[in-house]
Amino acid sequence: xxxxxxxxxxxxxxxxxxxxxxxxxxxxxxxxxxxxxxxxxxxxxxxxxxxxxxxxxxxxxxxxxxxxxxxxxxxxxxxxxxxxxxxxxxxxxxxxxxxxxxxxxxxxxxxxxxxxxxxxxxxxxxxxxxxxxxxxxxxxxxxxxxxxxxxxxxxxxxxxxxxxxxxxxxxxxxxxxxxxxxxxxxxxxxxxxxxxxxxxxxxxxxxxxxxxxxxxxxxxxxxxxxxxxxxxxxxxxxxxxxxxxxxxxxxxxxxxxxxxxxxxxxxxxxxxxxxxxxxxxxxxxxxxxxxxxxxxxxxxxxxxxxxxx
Amino acid sequence: xxxxxxxxxxxxxxxxxxxxxxxxxxxxxxxxxxxxxxxxxxxxxxxxxxxxxxxxxxxxxxxxxxxxxxxxxxxxxxxxxxxxxxxxxxxxxxxxxxxxxxxxxxxxxxxxxxxxxxxxxxxxxxxxxxxxxxxxxxxxxxxxxxxxxxxxxxxxxxxxxxxxxxxxxxxxxxxxxxxxxxxxxxxxxxxxxxxxxxxxxxxxxxxxxxxxxxxxxxxxxxxxxxxxxxxxxxxxxxxxxxxxxxxxxxxxxxxxxxxxxxxxxx
Numbered sequence: 001x002x003x004x005x006x007x008x009x010x011x012x013x014x015x016x017x018x019x020x021x022x023x024x025x026x027x028x029x030x031x032x033x034x035x036x037x038x039x040x041x042x043x044x045x046x047x048x049x050x051x052x053x054x055x056x057x058x059x060x061x062x063x064x065x066x067x068x069x070x071x072x073x074x075x076x077x078x079x080x081x082x083x084x085x086x087x088x089x090x091x092x093x094x095x096x097x098x099x100x101x102x103x104x105x106x107x108x109x110x111x112x113x114x115x116x117x118x119x120x121x122x123x124x125x126x127x128x129x130x131x132x133x134x135x136x137x138x139x140x141x142x143x144x145x146x147x148x149x150x151x152x153x154x155x156x157x158x159x160x161x162x163x164x165x166x167x168x169x170x171x172x173x174x175x176x177x178x179x180x181x182x183x184x185x186x187x188x189x190x191x192x193x194x195x196x197x198x199x200x201x202x203x204x205x206x207x208x209x210x211x212x213x214x215x216x217x218x219x220x221x222x223x224x225x226x227x228x229x230x231x232x233x234x235x236x237x238x239x240x241x242x243x244x245x246x247x248x249x250x251x252x253x254x255x256x257x258x259x260x261x262x263x264x265x266x267x268x269x270x271x272x273x274x275x276x277x278x279x280x281x282x283x284x285x286x287x288x289x290x291x292x293x294x295x296x297x298x299x300x301x302x303x304x305x306x307x308x309x
Numbered sequence: 310x311x312x313x314x315x316x317x318x319x320x321x322x323x324x325x326x327x328x329x330x331x332x333x334x335x336x337x338x339x340x341x342x343x344x345x346x347x348x349x350x351x352x353x354x355x356x357x358x359x360x361x362x363x364x365x366x367x368x369x370x371x372x373x374x375x376x377x378x379x380x381x382x383x384x385x386x387x388x389x390x391x392x393x394x395x396x397x398x399x400x401x402x403x404x405x406x407x408x409x410x411x412x413x414x415x416x417x418x419x420x421x422x423x424x425x426x427x428x429x430x431x432x433x434x435x436x437x438x439x440x441x442x443x444x445x446x447x448x449x450x451x452x453x454x455x456x457x458x459x460x461x462x463x464x465x466x467x468x469x470x471x472x473x474x475x476x477x478x479x480x481x482x483x484x485x486x487x488x489x490x491x492x493x494x495x496x497x498x499x500x501x502x503x504x505x506x507x508x509x510x511x512x513x514x515x516x517x518x519x520x521x522x523x524x525x526x527x528x529x530x531x532x533x534x535x536x537x538x539x540x541x542x543x544x545x546x547x548x549x550x551x552x553x554x555x556x557x558x559x560x561x562x563x564x565x566x567x568x569x570x571x572x573x574x575x
Contacts, residue, residue, distance in 0.1 A: 022527045023550075026530055054388075056518035067517060072560050264521060267535075
């Protein structure tokens with residue numbers, strides 16, 4: 001058991017947004033399978049189908065996807081909220097919008113439904129109008145975070161993109177605007193895969209976000225940079241597949257560790273397995289989560305006061 | 310990508326495409342089929358030999374009409390096979406129940422099971438009976454309009470068989486494999502529950518990744534592309550959305566009638 005922004009979690013693992021998370025039943029199962037904190041699929045301002053298939057392709061060392069933010073729209077999820085009312089697990093509601101006003105409208109509505117945290121996705125590369133346009137600019141990140149913060153009474157997590165020219169500055173802008181935590185990173189790239197027989201990009205949206213083991217070094221670098229810049233806690237994710245990967249992410253500065261693509265590589269039990277591996281590693285090294293958190297920064301040079309509280 | 314090796318037109322609406330490629334495959338598993346520039350959709354494998362496999366399509370939506378129009382030599386992209394298929398049992402005391410194009414995933418299973426199983430196939434009418442001459446195994450035909458075989462539901466013949474076995478003191482059925490409209494599979498599941506017979510049915514939901522990550526195809530706590538598409542009785546008992554709900558492309562849950570009318574057009 002541990003505390004994160006005032007809520008109790010059974011372990012530091014988080015289900016990344018956009019992975020499973022499409023109904024209360026599967027969120028419950030992911031929690032039961034060893035995930036401390038689960039995230040709903042991003043909720044948008046209006047009904048949206050997302051892109052045509054192919055949308056998700058496995059490349060072996062990671063995946064590329066352009067699902068394209070499908071959402072029933074925040075006004076059309078009553079059944080889902082009703083199912084989640086009686087939940088026995090902590091929940092992040094991820095939201096997105098196309099303007100500050102849309103983020104506010106969705107956030108205010110979702111806040112009433114009492115998830116435990118609201119994550120604002122300002123980092124999705126798979127839509128021209130949503131998300132990432134905010135997360136690559138300090139001022140627009142500040143604006144959307146402070147606007148959303150005004151209309152919710154829940155802890156706010158800002159989900160960032162590695163495409164920002166300086167992700168640490170974006171994180172700092174979010175912290176200054178009132179964000180309670182940072183979640184990094186969303187998918188990297190975007191990249192493209194061309195089928196040489198068809199002579200065309202495989203994804204219907206042509207380009208897509210990269211995830212899985214191949215982006216772990218980018219995620220580690222981002223979390224490392226963010227840790228130096230802010231004092232709010234960080235949910236570190238990007239390619240984490242094993243307990244040792246989680247240790248690395250925590251040493252970079254993460255308080256919690258997200259898992260997404262690894263659900264494909266190791267199945268839905270990946271949460272229990274990674275948690276067991278993480279605990280075993282800590283035991284074998286006679287150390288604790290607190291001890292290793294931000295350890296890669298060296299004890300002396302750490303300005304960080306946050307972390308798991 | 311693979312080139313279409315052969316096309317077989319079964320009737321006005323049904324056609325099979327064959328590809329010369331060796332697949333490691335279990336009956337009931339599916340592949341994601343990509344027609345460049347059009348779309349990508351899941352299809353169960355309906356034909357499987359050492360160096361050849363096939364899929365069977367019913368031309369009813371944009372994608373399937375395009376697919377049925379493909380010619381030998383045309384390129385098609387594949388990912389998979391994915392998911393969990395049927396677990397074959399070697400016993401004659403088994404029933405296969407197929408409805409409409411639900412015959413397709415069951416066909417490779419029929420071909421590896423005992424030749425004396427009880428095999429029921431249903432269709433709208435005679436012209437919609439898939440693979441009329443394919444199997445050595447004898448089958449009971451059901452049509453909605455009575456144009457061939459029994460006029461009525463496949464479930465009626467299944468219940469009759471269960472009763473006959475009881476009356477005659479014959480061995481009860483040890484397993485029922487089914488695929489067809491979800492309402493039919495649910496009815497079969499209920500019959501199986503009443504008679505304490507295990508069953509395995511193949512479900513269908515809108516899919517994206519095909520390997521259990523994106524969550525588009527969740528049905529209750531189950532991920533259809535990864536945990537299924539074939540589910541056994543034990544799991545079906547826990548699936549609240551079985552025969553009730555399915556997610557549209559947006560993720561919105563709707564009743565099955567609405568889901569299937571949308572899916573058939575896309």
